[in-house]
Amino acid sequence: MRYTEERYISLLTDFGFKRIFGTNPNKDLLIDFLNSLFDGEQVVKNVTFLNSEHVGDVRTDSKAIFDVYCENEKGEKFIVEMQNASQKYFKDRSLYYATFPIREQAKKGEVWNYELKHVYVVALLNYDMTDSAFAQDTINHDIGLLDKQTHKVFNDKLTFKYVEIAKFKKSIEELKTNYDKWIYVLQNLSHLDRQPRYLRTEVFSRLFNQAEIARFSKTELREYEDSLKAYRDMKNSLDNAEEKGIAKGLAKGRAEGKKDKAVEIAKKLLEMDMPIDAIMKATGLSQEEITKL
Template sequence: MTELLDPRNDFVFKRIFGSEENKDVLLAFLNHTFVEAGEPPLTEIVLLNPYTEKDAPYDKQSIFDIWAKTAEGKLINVEMQLFNKYDNEKRTLYYWGKRYSNQLQEGQTYRALKKCVTINILNFSFLPNDRYHSVFHLREDHTLIPLIDDIEVHFIELPKLDDRAVSMEGGLVNWLLFLKGANKSNWEVLAMNEPTLKKAMTTLEFLSQDAEARRLYEARQKYLHDETSMIEGAKTEGKTQGILEGKTQAKTEVAKNMLSMGLDIQLIVKATGLTEEEIHALKPM
């Protein structure tokens, strides 16, 4: 039996949810997401960047987010994040802001700006709460009145989802369990009341058996792993550099204090590990 590809891989995710032939799959997923957040379902969406064969899994220019627009002009961005790239709050607001501001053409007024919704599906825990689905808006702190409804950010954290939380009525939970890699033996239960979820499962099975799709998937996995390793390496290097700089600063302060006490240079060298030249440079002019 062919091993299934991981639907959390953003290349595979976009093939399942971001292609024209599976636009109904995306619409069903979005509606479950919005209904769970207490919002009305959508009736229609337009894909702004559908998956094409030109989407190379190792090309930095390829966009594996899904961009869509509703019949009313609302813009929706869906991103699957397999690994933590850190600074998620600022990263989210930065890309949300670009999407929002790029709507305006020369000569248009601010009134032309439409609501932008960002949906981040995370394969890691991020927020300090137990909710797997958190939704943010721009509201006043005390009265909770909205300033404007144009900003809406969802964080869906897959690790916070109980693997046993199968809903017999269907709903967002079953879609997320599918994305999380629920055992295939449970697929029938997950898709019992979800015909479009069944279509997503069939698409994943097809991709998993396609040699070219598997090759591109593995290339994307390698790219994502390498990118994460570089980020982790940079963080570790930065921490090490910070520690070294902190130790040097501490030695410098000790040396300055010892100089002010008129102590011998050689004694200061032994006490701090600084060179004579470094200590002489610390003497007041």
């Protein structure tokens, strides 16, 4: 059974994201994306992919498996993650992930002065994170270590980039910057049937070429369809849970509205010295609820 009839892969799937951003033949695509995201704050000229699976300490034997893990020509580390669903402790997970590229910089068997290379954690969020610390007028949130009083950078060796791609609402005609184009592609690549003229650059031509499903081997196609099915199953589960939550909320709201109206009526009837039995019949409230009024 085939799960897709689209021309291009979805970058929201595990397979699609890692194929485009996590393989040596396509590292120019990752470099271009990172440079668009950092917008001059950081200029990446080259990347080397590193082992994306890390084992924690012996006591817990916990693991961290990154979507994409690499370093640039200066030895600075980048973790790039696609997160499709809200997770209660996602910020904690991001912080935990950052400890691995920090700890692995320790020099083995020699005196080390603790100087660190910069570590960047880039989290692409395919949902509304709605964190109270985030500015509401942007989807790109830059988190670092600051002095709380002066708001000056205390240490610039650790940076978190949270990008709420689900909140990106620009149409293809409104795309101005390279960053806009990348976020649009992250959201919409699998919905396109051709490369739009707004995306006709050398980098995006490479992207569309690499993302064309017809070019996949049988093995790649099977892996992608497995990944796509897992993504769709996850999204369907989330959508169903959201719909049930909304329906439950509406039902609760209607019930609370009726209760409020009944209480209002009961108060008026009490003022008229109507017997409690009669008020119970008129409002549906219990004797205890009425006597509390």
